[in-house]
Amino acid sequence: MVLGRAFEDMCAQMYYKMFSFVHFYNGQEVVSTGFIKLLKQQDSIVSTYRDPIHALSKGVFTRAVSKLFSKTTGCCRGQGGSMHMFSWEHNVLGGFAFISERIFVATDAAFTSEYKREVLKEVDCDHVTLAFSRDETCNNGQFFGCLNMAALWKLPIVFVIENNLWAIGMSHLRATSDPQIYKKGPAFEMSGVHVDEMDVLKVKEVAKEAIDRVRRGEGPTLVECETYRFRGHSLADPDELRDPAEKVH
Amino acid sequence: MLAIARQRMLGQSFKKILPAVSVLRSYSSAAKQITVREALNSALDEEMLADPKVFLMGEEVGEYQGAYKITKGLLEKYGPERVLDTPITEAGFTGIGVGAAYYGLKPVVEFMTFNFSMQAIDHIINSAAKSNYMSAGQISVPIVFRGPNGAAAGVGAQHSQCYAAWYASCPGLKVLSPYNSEDARGLLKAAIRDPDPVVFLENELLYGESFPVSDEVLDSSFCLPIGKAKIEREGKDATITAFSKMVGYALKAAEMLEKDGICAEVINLRSIRPLDRATINASVRKTNRLITVEEGFPQHGVGAEICASVVEESFSYLDAPVERIAGADVPMPYAANLERMAVPQVEDIVRAAKRACYRSVPLAATA
Numbered sequence: 001m002v003l004g005r006a007f008e009d010m011c012a013q014m015y016y017k018m019f020s021f022v023h024f025y026n027g028q029e030v031v032s033t034g035f036i037k038l039l040k041q042q043d044s045i046v047s048t049y050r051d052p053i054h055a056l057s058k059g060v061f062t063r064a065v066s067k068l069f070s071k072t073t074g075c076c077r078g079q080g081g082s083m084h085m086f087s088w089e090h091n092v093l094g095g096f097a098f099i100s101e102r103i104f105v106a107t108d109a110a111f112t113s114e115y116k117r118e119v120l121k122e123v124d125c126d127h128v129t130l131a132f133s134r135d136e137t138c139n140n141g142q143f144f145g146c147l148n149m150a151a152l153w154k155l156p157i158v159f160v161i162e163n164n165l166w167a168i169g170m171s172h173l174r175a176t177s178d179p180q181i182y183k184k185g186p187a188f189e190m191s192g193v194h195v196d197e198m199d200v201l202k203v204k205e206v207a208k209e210a211i212d213r214v215r216r217g218e219g220p221t222l223v224e225c226e227t228y229r230f231r232g233h234s235l236a237d238p239d240e241l242r243d244p245a246e247k248v249h
Numbered sequence: 250m251l252a253i254a255r256q257r258m259l260g261q262s263f264k265k266i267l268p269a270v271s272v273l274r275s276y277s278s279a280a281k282q283i284t285v286r287e288a289l290n291s292a293l294d295e296e297m298l299a300d301p302k303v304f305l306m307g308e309e310v311g312e313y314q315g316a317y318k319i320t321k322g323l324l325e326k327y328g329p330e331r332v333l334d335t336p337i338t339e340a341g342f343t344g345i346g347v348g349a350a351y352y353g354l355k356p357v358v359e360f361m362t363f364n365f366s367m368q369a370i371d372h373i374i375n376s377a378a379k380s381n382y383m384s385a386g387q388i389s390v391p392i393v394f395r396g397p398n399g400a401a402a403g404v405g406a407q408h409s410q411c412y413a414a415w416y417a418s419c420p421g422l423k424v425l426s427p428y429n430s431e432d433a434r435g436l437l438k439a440a441i442r443d444p445d446p447v448v449f450l451e452n453e454l455l456y457g458e459s460f461p462v463s464d465e466v467l468d469s470s471f472c473l474p475i476g477k478a479k480i481e482r483e484g485k486d487a488t489i490t491a492f493s494k495m496v497g498y499a500l501k502a503a504e505m506l507e508k509d510g511i512c513a514e515v516i517n518l519r520s521i522r523p524l525d526r527a528t529i530n531a532s533v534r535k536t537n538r539l540i541t542v543e544e545g546f547p548q549h550g551v552g553a554e555i556c557a558s559v560v561e562e563s564f565s566y567l568d569a570p571v572e573r574i575a576g577a578d579v580p581m582p583y584a585a586n587l588e589r590m591a592v593p594q595v596e597d598i599v600r601a602a603k604r605a606c607y608r609s610v611p612l613a614a615t616a
Contacts, residue, residue: 078584081405097407098368099337139336167337169313175336241312 001033001200004053031162031225032057034203035130038211044091044129046106048099054132055085055092099133100142106131107146110157126215128156135163135172138181147222151190154219158210161222164229169241185222192222280461288430288462289319289451292437293357295469297327300355303441306333306342307359316361317397317456343369343394347376350392357441360396363412363450377446378421393440398426398450399493399544400581400592409581411545413492416448417522423475424522426450428496429460432519435473443475452493478525480532484514487538487602490529490555492518495542495593502598511606521551529555530563537568538605542598547575572601
């Protein structure tokens, strides 16, 4: 968690040498640490474009750094970029720019895990997929399609919604009819859990319960983590619409 | 006291004269420069003022003033009912826009980048483009889809694709791509006034560039015809066609070629669909050589269509095979050096023109 914050702060300083989009994760580190540290090597994560810290938490270290500098030693040899962290070895399935695309990729990863167990008879395959996403994804039709299929087929997936209350300059409250995202879970016969704290231990407790439930074959969970993004959407964002008092930490 | 009054009168009359002088000075000076961003903003402003059925929708177009500030100031002027900040659901808000257009409203839908339009492509093609035909003319869809298209700088594969060829292949759509400020103003106004769905492909890197515009262009009734290309530079030895940012590159290449004795004619397509085949063919019949330039993927691209048109209509006029310059056949890489190699550069156009003129060219590509 501390590593994640230090990493992001250094990225901000080195931005002009990177020649890329950089989307900061400052303030949200608890979520990735709370969840990802409970995973095994074979478990998968699919992330947003705000993804380097997820990759770091999963063990992709120096190659993640190299990637931001477009080096061939980076995990995608300069071809992918800061938004698209892929590492087959660590089961990091990217970084996607499109907010709903990644949900499908995660649901497919969970589907594959289920298929391996049921059809290919790999009985000890209990791989879990964590699908990281954000508040604005929950207004997208494709998100609901995935919730439905995951619950219907009892896929081994946990949907982790990092609700940082803001799209670029659009507040979650202006964009959403019912802003309580965790309530969307029960509409699909799925557990919906809300974690209000920037408290790593509480998040870990919720994460453990959700992941264990999935491993027991009891179906997916939708976890809404209310968090906050201290920096702007990206370094190009003047960040004028948020109240400065909100951002004090 | 009289002296003071006289001075005051003189001072006041001076103040009356000076503004008139400064106005005269501005009319007699060179053409005004405006950025492409200002051109687009003023076009949207004027069309919204003229017609209350015109409204904007998209992500961050209102309070954030537009992700690229194209819609700056419009929320304050026209209110949240006409400048709608939407949730992030391209399929959702595009669908709503198309439906509104069915009923006679004139939405201008902004995609933060045309890469995101893929989330809404079903609405663009099936709900918008095909409806007029399927309804035998009963339903008209006066909608504009606009936003940045093609490569920016260091944004990776999912933010850099050019959609000109995909949309231009679909009957029922009009596809426009401006280069300079005059194009931006004239074509956007034409698009908003058009009764058919128009895909308006801008370029992020051109937003901040300034171009001179005449008073005629700044007039609120200014409009450019859809389907007409512009000859930016006349020539007699080779024809170079381009659109959007590549027009600037083609013009630079033409200057370099001039020094080597090749006088190139540069055509700014402006309109990808309908394509101005008449202007292109007339030019090739004059110069006998063709180089097509585009940023997008080569296979089934705009250049491929232009080449086919020229082969069909002006084959016997060609003195050399058509040279096609396009982006590399690979998803846009992220690293700066790889990205430069994946997008056409001025040197590539110069080399292609020389090849078309059977001049010897160095084998190695310049990095």
